[in-house]
Amino acid sequence: MRFLAGILFLLTAAAFLTAQEPAAPAHVPVSQISPAQTNSQQAGSSDSGQPSPATPSPSVTPVQENASPAGTSVVSPEGPKEQAEAKRQFNAGVKLKSSGRPELALEKFERASKLNPHNVEYLTAREFTRQQLVMEALERGNKALLKNNEIVAMAEFRRALEYDPTNDFALQQLSATLPQPERLSKAVRIVENSTPVELQPSAAHVDFHFRGDARALLTQVAQAYGITAQFEESVQQRRVHFDIEDVNFATAMQAASSVTKTFWIPLSAKQVFFAADTVENRRTFERMALRTFYLPDVTDQQLTEISNSLRVLLNIRFIAVEKSQFTITVRAERSLVDAAGRIIDSLSGGRPEVLLDLNVYQISSSLLRQIGTTWPQQFTMFNISPALLAGLGAGAQNQINQLIASGGINQANSQAISALLAQLSNQSNSLLQQPFASFGGGMTLFGLTTGGVGTTVKLNLNESDVKNLEHVTLRASQDNAAVMKIGERYPIVNASFAPIYNTPAIAKAIGNQSYIAPFPSFNFEDLGVNLKATPVIHADKDVSLKLELQVRSLGTQTVNGIPIINNREYTGSITLKDGEAGVVAGLISTADANSINGYPFLARVPAVTYAASEHDKNVQEDELLIVITPHISSMVEDNSFALQLPSGN
Numbered sequence: 001m002r003f004l005a006g007i008l009f010l011l012t013a014a015a016f017l018t019a020q021e022p023a024a025p026a027h028v029p030v031s032q033i034s035p036a037q038t039n040s041q042q043a044g045s046s047d048s049g050q051p052s053p054a055t056p057s058p059s060v061t062p063v064q065e066n067a068s069p070a071g072t073s074v075v076s077p078e079g080p081k082e083q084a085e086a087k088r089q090f091n092a093g094v095k096l097k098s099s100g101r102p103e104l105a106l107e108k109f110e111r112a113s114k115l116n117p118h119n120v121e122y123l124t125a126r127e128f129t130r131q132q133l134v135m136e137a138l139e140r141g142n143k144a145l146l147k148n149n150e151i152v153a154m155a156e157f158r159r160a161l162e163y164d165p166t167n168d169f170a171l172q173q174l175s176a177t178l179p180q181p182e183r184l185s186k187a188v189r190i191v192e193n194s195t196p197v198e199l200q201p202s203a204a205h206v207d208f209h210f211r212g213d214a215r216a217l218l219t220q221v222a223q224a225y226g227i228t229a230q231f232e233e234s235v236q237q238r239r240v241h242f243d244i245e246d247v248n249f250a251t252a253m254q255a256a257s258s259v260t261k262t263f264w265i266p267l268s269a270k271q272v273f274f275a276a277d278t279v280e281n282r283r284t285f286e287r288m289a290l291r292t293f294y295l296p297d298v299t300d301q302q303l304t305e306i307s308n309s310l311r312v313l314l315n316i317r318f319i320a321v322e323k324s325q326f327t328i329t330v331r332a333e334r335s336l337v338d339a340a341g342r343i344i345d346s347l348s349g350g351r352p353e354v355l356l357d358l359n360v361y362q363i364s365s366s367l368l369r370q371i372g373t374t375w376p377q378q379f380t381m382f383n384i385s386p387a388l389l390a391g392l393g394a395g396a397q398n399q400i401n402q403l404i405a406s407g408g409i410n411q412a413n414s415q416a417i418s419a420l421l422a423q424l425s426n427q428s429n430s431l432l433q434q435p436f437a438s439f440g441g442g443m444t445l446f447g448l449t450t451g452g453v454g455t456t457v458k459l460n461l462n463e464s465d466v467k468n469l470e471h472v473t474l475r476a477s478q479d480n481a482a483v484m485k486i487g488e489r490y491p492i493v494n495a496s497f498a499p500i501y502n503t504p505a506i507a508k509a510i511g512n513q514s515y516i517a518p519f520p521s522f523n524f525e526d527l528g529v530n531l532k533a534t535p536v537i538h539a540d541k542d543v544s545l546k547l548e549l550q551v552r553s554l555g556t557q558t559v560n561g562i563p564i565i566n567n568r569e570y571t572g573s574i575t576l577k578d579g580e581a582g583v584v585a586g587l588i589s590t591a592d593a594n595s596i597n598g599y600p601f602l603a604r605v606p607a608v609t610y611a612a613s614e615h616d617k618n619v620q621e622d623e624l625l626i627v628i629t630p631h632i633s634s635m636v637e638d639n640s641f642a643l644q645l646p647s648g649n
Contacts, residue, residue, distance in 0.1 A: 086115035090122055093129075102129050102136075106163075134163045138170060150177045188348050190341070191327065192292035196334060199266040201225035201249035208252065210242040214260040217242050218274050221256045225249040227272055232285065234276035235262055282333075288318075289334040291341065294327050295348045303328065306347050310340050351478035352537040355631040360470035360529060360551060363623045370460035372614035375599065376450040458614055470529050470551075475633070478537055487528015490554060492562060495521040525565055527552050535630070541578040543630040547571070549584070551624070568624060578632045587624040593617070 093108030109126035116122060141156030157174040160167060206224045210217050215231055217240055222229040227249075240259050244252065257263055263277045265287050275281045295303065300323045307321045307328055318331035330340045440446050476482035532548040548571050555564035570585040596603050598613020605612070 082115045086112040086119065086122065089115065090125065093125065097129060102133055105129055106133060130163050134160045134167060134170070137163065138173070141170075141173060145173070145177065153177050188341075188345050189294045189296075190291060191294045192290070192329070194288075194290040196289065197266045197268065197287065199227070199272065200269040201227050203248065205246045205248055206252065207245040208242055208247075210240070212239065213237050214240050214262075215274075218256055218260060218262065218264075221252050222272060224252070227270055230267070230271065230273050232273065232275035232281070234278070234281060235260070235274055236276065286333050288331055289337040290329070290331045291337050292327050292329045293341065293344050293348075294325075295344070296326055298326065298348055302348075306344060309347065310343060313343065314339055316340060351480065352632065353475060353477045353634045354535045354537055354543055355633050356472075356474040356476060356482075356533055356535070356545070357629040357631065358470075358472040358474065358531065359627045360468075360472070361623075361625040361627070362468040362470075362551070363621075364466040364468075365619075365621045366462075366464050367617070367619040368460070368462040369617040370458045370614065372458055372598065372610045373612065374456040374458065374597065374614050375612070376455070377599075378450070380449050381446055472529060472531060474531065474533060476533055476535050478535065481532055481534045484531045485526055485528065487526060487530075487552070489524040490527050490563075490565075491522045491524055493520045493522045494562075525552070526550075527554060527565070537632060537635065541632055541635075542575055543578065543632065544573060544575045545628070545630065546573045547584060547628070549626065570626065574628070576628070576630050578630065581627055581629040584626040584628050585624070586626070587622075589620075589622040591618075591620040593619075 089108045089112040093105040093112065096102075096108060097105035106126065106129045109122060109129055113119070113122040113126050137156045137160035141153045141160065144150075144153040144156060154174060154177040157170050157177065160170040161174065164170070202225045204225065208221065208224070210220060215235060215237055218231070218235075219229045238260075242256065242259055244255055247255070253264065257274075257277070260274075261277050262274045263282065263286075264272045264274050265285055267273050273285065275285050295306075298306070303321050303323055303326070307319050310316050310319055310328075310330065314332070314336050316330060316332045316336055320329040321327075322329070328344065330337055332340070437447070437449075470486070472484060472486065474482050474484050528551075530548075530550040530552070534546040536544040536546075538544070549569065551568040553566045555566045557564045568587065572584070574582055574584060576582045593616075595616040596609075596613050597616070598609075603609055603613035609615070
């Protein structure tokens with residue numbers, strides 16, 4: 001009793017001491033306790049460790065990250081130290097961004113926003129820098145994609161997604177750069193299918209040694225596997241011998257039907273119906289299957305061709321084509337329906353398609369060079385009389401008077417001679433107004449002039465180069481001509497019509513406003529690149545192309561106001577491998593003209609040829625090259641199959 005009393009006393013004392021101790025505060029991170037709470041705890045405890053009765057100890061609740069209980073306020077977690085570090089990281093990021101290193105600047109901005117997530121400036125700088133890096137990565141990826149550098153483009157789009165995983169455009173572009181599986185056939189779906197009657201015989205293996213009637217044999221074979229047999233009147237009762245060992249239901253029924261010249265169809269899971277194996281009985285009693293095929297990627301003409309193929313190949317009579325729904329419904333024996341499905345699947349893969357990459361290179365250059373000296377080549381010689389020279393002087397009238405006095409001329413024609421002299425001296429094209437050289441004397445004094453044409457020295461060079469590239473990408477299918485026209489349509493007037501021959505002046509004189517302007521009749525000519533391609537894709541991935549190509553441009557010359565059209569045309573066939581580039585046509589046209597204009601004999605002397613003559617050189621070169629590369633984009637899957645058709649098909 002004393003021992004039990006001692007234990008009770010110790011337990012009571014321990015409970016009393018535990019009740020007197022202050023409750024231990026819950027563990028709260030330092031960053032989640034406000035300074036006010038810390039001060040209140042210090043003020044509420046005495047030196048002896050007992051709580052003050054005036055200020056009870058507050059209960060501190062742990063603050064959950066990114067969440068706050070209802071009715072409580074979340075205190076800002078950053079302190080002065082965190083704010084200072086965040087500002088230092090932000091300033092470092094600004095300097096890095098100004099120096100052209102946005103990747104490092106983004107890291108600094110992210111650290112600053114984590115240390116002080118309530119600062120809007122830090123968050124704004126981080127997001128703006130992030131979007132800048134995303135746009136730069138997308139721009140580099142698109143440029144690489146245009147240059148057919150898929151690896152670099154893929155890396156840039158992945159980098160953009162690392163900066164912004166929610167960017168849909170970067171995700172879409174990355175998917176476009178990934179290698180896509182080759183599509184060999186188009187999908188064919190079965191939208192309606194009849195449910196067949198499934199026979200359920202036993203799986204036993206049975207031995208048969210039979211001598212007797214045909215109907216009795218069929219009945220015995222069916223009963224051996226738990227099946228009930230029914231007969232049509234056409235089954236003949238004739239004596240047969242049937243010996244076979246260790247066979248299942250399918251083998252036994254096939255052998256028995258062959259011996260008795262019958263065929264069977266299931267009526268239910270445990271019943272079969274036997275009839276004589278004739279074409280009429282098969283058409284009458286064989287169970288028909290119904291199946292509807294949906295072909296979304298074929299045209300109306302292709303639907304008709306597929307249905308005609310099924311009628312010819314499989315002798316199917318019940319075929320319905322619904323062009324508006326893109327469906328073909330087949331009703332026939334199940335084996336025929338299965339064969340029709342395989343044929344439709346092989347024919348509905350669509351025509352093979354090829355992508356034609358055509359490049360037309362055209363380079364034109366011209367050179368015009370003029371070097372040399374042009375001397376006068378025509379001279380005029382005339383006689384100079386003393387009277388004519390005297391008329392050119394200041395005392396022309398005195399000379400005329402002297403001629404009259406000496407009897408050279410009379411008084412009547414003196415005025416006419418004076419007027420003639422004045423006219424000769426005033427004309428701009430007069431020989432006397434041009435510089436000339438004289439030789440002889442007296443009545444044989446002659447003058448020699450060049451007609452005002454002087455000496456000209458020419459140093460002229462005119463050179464031009466024109467390069468033109470036409471890049472055409474064309475998608476075409478098997479045996480279907482694809483036509484592409486790139487350029488412009490130029491109108492050419494070939495006639496003009498007016499209902500009444502009239503002019504504005506005549507209509508104004510008549511006063512009835514009957515003038516109607518003539519209206520033109522014109523044709524449009526296609527300028528640019530006109531391409532017509534008809535591909536034939538072979539099984540070994542060879543592509544035969546029948547091409548009709550025209551490159552037409554507007555010429556610089558005209559005939560009767562109608563411009564001349566420059567035309568380059570190619571028509572032919574070529575066979576290339578998949579991805580093999582081939583030159584379809586090439587044309588090089590060169591014209592070189594040299595001319596010399598100068599004095600005979602001197603122009604041929606090498607030492608003085610450029611001083612005595614003018615040398616003109618005109619060179620024109622024109623090159624045209626057409627290169628085509630086929631790329632097979634889709635082919636029909638070549639899968640052979642074999643099916644056993646019913647008797648009579």
